[in-house]
Amino acid sequence: MPYSQRTHGVLLRRLIEHLDGAVEQAYVDAGLDYRPRFTPILRALLNDGPASLRTLSARTGVTHSAVSQTVSQMAARDWVSLEPGKDARERIVTLTAFAHAQLPALRRCWAATAAASEGLDADIGQPLADVLGRALEALDQQPFSARLAEASTALSGADQ
Structure with missing residues (x-):
């Protein structure tokens, strides 16, 4: 099935599989026992120092x-320690x-990831982060649940 005929959820899951799978393999190749999902937390701790779970969530x-x-x-x-x-x-x-x-090896992986991302952006003709950011901003303005409710109401009215 062509990608254009798949749903948003399928496309987003497939995109995450491509991106996270490749990045995780790069960490393995660099000898790191590290997962892509660690990066936001690690960077927040690097940038702003120790924090509570709630603070990390906000950051x-x-x-x-x-x-x-x-x-x-x-x-x-x-990678981290927990203290009361x-x-x-x-x-x-x-x-x-x-x-x-491990930071020097991680920083090399992050630099390679950034360069690969720039290449992907060039191939698709726009920054992927911008597209995803605009989608999230639109959903902050009107959640998908509200969009579904509106569409359902409109379709129910059309059936009558």
Whole structure:
């Protein structure tokens, strides 16, 4: 089936498979036990220092639940450590010495990813991040659930 005849969900899942699969393989090839989903958290910790899960969620735009799961995976691989916060329920995430030691290899992978992304952008004739950003902004203005409800109402009215 041509890509133009597939649904948004199928296309987005396929795109993620292509991108994350290739990037994850690049990490493996570089000898890193690292996942693409670690990057927003690692960069937030590099840029702004140790933080709670809630703060990391706000900094990265990733849900609290996903941050919690990702941080657990990162801790299991020694990329981060967790320490108690001021509140007994709060945990503070900190980069480990191991993570800092891996930064040169990670930065090389990130540079290669950025260069590959620029090539993809050139092939499609526009920055993919811009297209995805505009889609997310449109959905912030009117969620897809509201769009579905409107379409369903319009189609129900047309059936009558």
